[in-house]
Amino acid sequence: MSRPGAATSEVYPGALSPCVCNTLRMVTRAVTQLYDETLRPSGLRVTQFSVLAALARMGAANLSQLTDSLALDQTTLTRSLKLLEQAGVIERVPHPDGRIKTMRLTPRGRRALEVARPLWAQAQDKVLRGLGTRTWAEAQRRLIHLLDVAVRKRAPDRGRRRARSSAPAARRRPARRGATSLARRQGHGH
DSSP: OOOTTHHHHHHSTTOSOSOHHHHHHHHHHHHHHHHHHHHGGGTOOHHHHHHHHHHHHHSEEEHHHHHHHHTOOHHHHHHHHHHHHHTTSEEEEOOSSTTSOEEEEOHHHHHHHHHHHHHHHHHHHHHHHHHOHHHHHHHHHHHHHHHHHHHHHHHHHHHHHHHHOOSOGGGSOOOOOHHHHHHHHTTOOO
8 A cells, every 4th residue: 555645756756845835836836737728628727717707606796806705916816807808708897986896707708617617627527536525625624724824824924014114105015815815704714
């Protein structure tokens, strides 16, 4: 009987870093590539699919709602939304407060999502068959805990940096809201 992780260590000897961040980023890149390759016939990348799926669930959403829902920073999300809008799969809709950007799927976006959903399901199935649903459920529990630890440890530092900072507010880096909001929605917040 082989030990857990033996296949990975034999295929990628020394590939996993002792650095939590580096290891998570490596795994995320590999999984993203698998989903992107499977979704390729739809013309969407998994990040774009996620935005379209969120908009389909929400009907219409503003930038803040999407940022919270997808746990993305606003800069990354704004860039993705711009590309999706240029592709004609999402559109802006009027909002009583003209400063708020509200987006929704276009008919073209709904069709793109219909084409992409079965491909996404294939990618999901590949991963879950290889990993096992129980293993994934346990990994999710551990990742939620890791998210909570990262958010909790980061929050006090951010407050101290802001209080001590002498840089003008416009030059300060904005706080990333996504991970904190995700942890709160999942009952793991402060």
